[in-house]
Amino acid sequence: MAGTMSRLQRVEYFVEETIDKTELKNTGNGAKRDRREASEPCVLSEITIREENKTLTGIKELDRVLGGGIVQGSLTLVGGDPGIGKSTLLLQVCHNLSTAGHKVLYISGEESKVQIKMRADRLGAFSEHMLLLCETNLDIISEVIRKSKPEVVIIDSIQTMYNENVSAAPGSVSQVRESTGILLQLAKGLGISIFIVGHVTKEGTVAGPRVLEHMVDTVLYFEGDRHASYRILRGVKNRFGSTNEIGVFEMRETGLAEVKNPSEYMLNGRPENASGSVVACTMEGTRPLLIELQALVCHSNFGIPRRQTTGTDFNRVNLLMAVLEKRSGVQLSSCDAYVNITGGIKIQEPAIDLGIVLAILSSFRNKALNPKMVAFGEVGLSGEVRAVSMAKQRVAEAEKLGFEECVVPYVSLEECKKGSKIRVIGVSSVQDAMDRLF
Numbered sequence: 001m002a003g004t005m006s007r008l009q010r011v012e013y014f015v016e017e018t019i020d021k022t023e024l025k026n027t028g029n030g031a032k033r034d035r036r037e038a039s040e041p042c043v044l045s046e047i048t049i050r051e052e053n054k055t056l057t058g059i060k061e062l063d064r065v066l067g068g069g070i071v072q073g074s075l076t077l078v079g080g081d082p083g084i085g086k087s088t089l090l091l092q093v094c095h096n097l098s099t100a101g102h103k104v105l106y107i108s109g110e111e112s113k114v115q116i117k118m119r120a121d122r123l124g125a126f127s128e129h130m131l132l133l134c135e136t137n138l139d140i141i142s143e144v145i146r147k148s149k150p151e152v153v154i155i156d157s158i159q160t161m162y163n164e165n166v167s168a169a170p171g172s173v174s175q176v177r178e179s180t181g182i183l184l185q186l187a188k189g190l191g192i193s194i195f196i197v198g199h200v201t202k203e204g205t206v207a208g209p210r211v212l213e214h215m216v217d218t219v220l221y222f223e224g225d226r227h228a229s230y231r232i233l234r235g236v237k238n239r240f241g242s243t244n245e246i247g248v249f250e251m252r253e254t255g256l257a258e259v260k261n262p263s264e265y266m267l268n269g270r271p272e273n274a275s276g277s278v279v280a281c282t283m284e285g286t287r288p289l290l291i292e293l294q295a296l297v298c299h300s301n302f303g304i305p306r307r308q309t310t311g312t313d314f315n316r317v318n319l320l321m322a323v324l325e326k327r328s329g330v331q332l333s334s335c336d337a338y339v340n341i342t343g344g345i346k347i348q349e350p351a352i353d354l355g356i357v358l359a360i361l362s363s364f365r366n367k368a369l370n371p372k373m374v375a376f377g378e379v380g381l382s383g384e385v386r387a388v389s390m391a392k393q394r395v396a397e398a399e400k401l402g403f404e405e406c407v408v409p410y411v412s413l414e415e416c417k418k419g420s421k422i423r424v425i426g427v428s429s430v431q432d433a434m435d436r437l438f
Contacts (some may be wrong), residue, residue: 054240055193058096061249061258064285065220065233069243069421070152073284074240075184077158077196079215080222085231085249086197089114089222089256090154091123093195097152098129101177105150109136109160133288136160138182151408158195158212180215204310213237224344228267230236231256233343243436244285258270263290263401266343272371276363279403280355281376281394282347288390288397290374291345292353295359303335312356314350320357320379326381328431330364351388353379353408357430358437365438374398375407386408391416395424399436407433 054069058075063069080086094104108116113134131148135141138161145153155161161179162170169175180196187194198212208273213219219237224230233247248259259265265288271277276295281288301304309317317339325332339356341347354377363370376394377385386396391412398406406422408416427433 029344051138057093059258065235065245065247067238068222068380070193071240072193074193075187075199075219076098076195076219078121078195078220082199084222084224086222086249087156087287092118092196092255094130094154101129102152103129103150104152105131105133105143106146108132108156110157121404128291136162138163138179142186150192153192155194155196157199159199177213181210184215187310221343228344241397241402242285245283247309263397266291273368275366275368276359278355278359278369279374280352281374282352283390284351288394290306290397290401292342293355293359294340294342295363296337297360297363300334300336309339312339317356320353323381323383323430324380328434350378351376353377354385361434361438367438369437370405373407374403377409379430385427385429395420
């Protein structure tokens with residue numbers, strides 16, 4: 001008891017302190033803004049939308065994904081693997097905007113001014129209206145933005161930015177969240193369009209809290225193999241346009257170049273008379289895209305067959321193989337199967353089901369199909385081939401690229417035949433397709 005009393009006597013007293021809440025509101029973000037306009041309600045029908053509120057970037061593929069251009073006061077997140085071309089694309093955007101007379105501020109937390117200047121010289125991306133700042137302190141960045149008053153700001157990258165009032169390392173969850181909140185206030189309060197670059201983890205998500213994607217207006221992802229020349233820009237979230245559009249680019253020594261005809265680009269180098277190769281047509285937003293589906297089916301040397309897919313859903317391929325075995329009697333249970341979509345693109349649309357089925361059958365029977373044939377259609381569990389949207393546009397794309405045949409769902413046959421010069425084949429089921437093509 002005496003020992004306990006002696007320890008209690010050595011404990012210092014706690015002193016209660018009161019913190020003024022107004023001080024907390026005015027510190028830490030450096031992004032104070034005039035809230036008078038935001039606090040006054042207005043009638044929704046009286047708000048006018050002007051076309052000039054969207055600024056063209058000068059890159060048509062990017063404008064397509066953005067929904068027609070950059071919206072004033074928007075916050076856009078650009079994600080992708082390291083070295084995929086995020087900084088290169090945004091530097092080209094800065095060049096195009098500044099050349100058109102827009103004031104642009106490029107803020108880098110990863111590279112020095114000399115490094116950025118060397119890359120800009122290589123890309124030819126420099127202009128008198130383009131400002132450069134190498135800084136990671138958001139208080140300083142906020143002050144520079146307020147003084148320089150740019151129209152567009154590029155933050156490269158969000159993982160390097162930090163707020164002095166947050167006791168965490170740059171790139172941590174709290175720092176990324178608070179930094180994005182500050183930039184969001186700047187974008188909405190000052191009417192500035194801000195692009196922020198975010199690194200992608202091994203799981204394919206932007207490094208940082210998931211709330212980051214909820215805070216921004218638009219989320220763009222760069223896809224593709226960094227060792228190949230093609231790049232695909234996909235809109236995952238867009239409050240100002242569709243999320244189904246994609247932009248296709250090619251990496252060159254002078255930067256990223258637009259691919260105006262992605263279908264022709266995806267089919268470049270396709271073998272003519274190889275079994276297991278089929279061209280299918282998918283829709284990315286309003287754009288029809290021809291892709292090559294490859295399948296390799298061989299006898300398994302193990303008790304459990306191996307199945308592997310690249311670019312499409314693994315479970316979907318297993319389902320289609322089960323339909324083939326159940327409805328058409330094709331014995332695939334003892335075979336290894338590998339399905340690949342060339343070009344590094346990822347497709348989830350069920351319209352490529354028929355193409356996958358034909359590629360698997362072609363490889364299984366070791367019989368090459370007509371290299372000038374395109375197929376599309378959704379396959380159901382009963383083996384039926386169901387209709388898909390925009391069938392006429394798909395046939396028109398195949399005809400434009402010089403294909404001679406198009407295998408379509410039977411219910412869409414009459415629609416696809418109208419005005420088409422190529423041969424259109426309608427199939428009602430997987431068995432019907434086998435009887436007609438094999």
